[in-house]
Amino acid sequence: MSGNTTEVEKASLRLKLDRLHDQALHVSSSEYSYAAVGEAASIIRNLIQKHIARIEDYHTFPRRLQENITQRSIRFIIQASEILGTLSRSSxxxxxxxxxxxxxxxxxxxxxxxxxxxxxxxxxxxxxxxxxxxxxxxxxxxxxxxxxxxxxVLTTPAAAHELGHSIWRHRNVEQTIGVHLQKEAQDLTLKSEKELKRVFSELDFSKISTDLFAQHVFSQIWQTAFKYAMMQSEEVFCDFIGVLLFEDAYLRAFHYLIAPNLSTYRSPGYPDTKKRAQILNKYATSLRFGIDRYEDFFLPDHSEPDPLESIYLNLADQVLEKYLDELFKIAENMFHQNGLVSVNREEIDNIVQHFTNGVPYPEIASIRELVIASWKIYVEDFHKDISKTRALSDIVLKSAEYAEFLRSDDARN
Incomplete structure (x- = not known):
């Protein structure tokens, strides 16, 4: 490759990084309602500057290293652009x-x-x-x-699921359950030889200690089933966080956003939609706020046509089913050990009365109680005239704003 071409390539990469840096500077210097946005944008700016510095001697590097630097920078530009866009829209x-x-x-x-x-x-x-x-x-x-x-406000509980993903990572839940899920995936794979023979007709797990083919199939099957089971476990754990925080309002929001299902074929990273609804309602019912025949609002996802993929999913489903109680216990322990408590149902009834009369709640109430009350009103009355939901959202947000003012006032005093 000619030196001139290399210089053009370097200049183009520098131009893309410079333009991204301009956007990061704009985002970090804008006014936002909370400081975290500017902090995140400033970190991204510093990362861009490091990428710029890395290409200063670009023309002196071997071609393979140039390609590696370019690929890494492009991947970074794609990721950083998406996040900067999200940061910008936060205002x-x-x-x-x-x-x-x-x-x-x-x-x-x-x-x-x-x-x-x-x-x-x-x-x-x-x-x-x-x-x-x-x-x-x-x-x-x-x-x-x-x-x-x-x-x-009716969709607010969905954010609790997204919060769950960060809890999963920050609290290392994957490490806590990983060994158990892996062992279960291996055991179930060994027990599925008959089903696997439909795809691998010559498979014989009795010779697994010496048969390289059996070893390869075994490893491929259990590792894929384990990967799917872990992804599904994370999603269910996040649902449990939503249920613990917002109780039946989470089930309502899940139904509002998801039902009857979202795609033609099932994603391997999620339980079947109808099964997921059953799981949600089962554990909500154990906490005494389940919804009668909740899963009837949902449709099962279409079966995977690939027989091997179907085996992976079937095994992953069995692994997940085995550890649902453990996942719920982990989520519930986190909830209680960090000082969180169930909502005050008497308070919710008082909130409902105020909202029904069209006035904000005049006392300190949690976001959880305000949203649960909102869903109660919507299900019992406002669904008959959905135009009322905008006014309901306004009243709820005013109540939340006033509650925050009261908390701040109490803190000052």
Whole structure:
């Protein structure tokens, strides 16, 4: 490759990084409702500068190293651009800033005191999180809510699921259950020889100690089943966090966003949608706020046509089923050990009365109680006239804002 071509390549990479740096500078210097946004943008700016410094001697490097630097920089640009966009949109008036203080409190309690929370709105229908998209932002929890729903208080519990992903990582839940899930995946794979023979007709696990083919199949099957089971375990754990925090309101929000299901074929990283609803309601019922025939609102995902993929999913489902109680116990212990308690149902009844009369709640109430009360009103009355839900959201947000004022006033006194 000619020297001139290398210089052009270097200049193009530098230009892309410079333009990204300009955007990061703009984001970090803008005004936001909370400092975490500027902090995250400043960290990304510093990372961009490191990438720029790395290409100063680009033309002197061997071609293979140049290619490696270019690939790493492009991947970084893609990741950083997405996160900067989310940070920028966090200032949108669509975002429920009234929730921020209390959600930050919940994040610090459950994920750790060092966590920094950022709420944003996204033109994506499904809520998402960036728990560790960039390893240099490990303490930031970036939650994106659907732009069309971000000011709808009824969807607020969905953010608890996204918070769960950061709790999973910060509290090392994967390490806690990993050994057990792995052993179960291995045991179930050995017991599935008959089913596996439909795909691998010559398979004989009785010769696994000497047969390289049997060893290869065994390793491939259990490792894939284990990977799927771990991903599904994380999703269910996050659902449990949602249930523990928002009780039946989480089930309602899950139904609102997901039912009857979202895709034609099942994603291996999630339980079957109908089964997931059954799991949710089973454990909600154990806490006495389940919903009668809840799973009937959902449809099962279509079966995977690939017979081998179907085996992976079947094994993963069995592994997950085995450890559901343990997952729930881990989530429940985190909830109680970090000083969180169940909501006050008497308080919720009082809130319902005020909201039904069209007035904000005049006392300190938690985000959890305000949202549960909102769902109670919606299910019992406002679903008959959905135009009332905007007024309901306004009243709830005013109540949250006033509750935060009362907390601050108490702290000053």
């Amino acid at each position: 949108s008036i669509r975002n429920p800033f009234e929730w921020y203080a209390e959600y930050s409190y919940l994040a610090s309690k459950l994920a750790g005191d060092d966590t920094k929370l950022i709420f944003s709105s996204e033109w994506s229908y499904i809520p998402f999180t960036y728990p560790k998209n960039l390893e240099q932002l490990p303490d930031f929890i970036i939650i994106g809510m659907p732009a069309s729903e971000s000011d709808n």
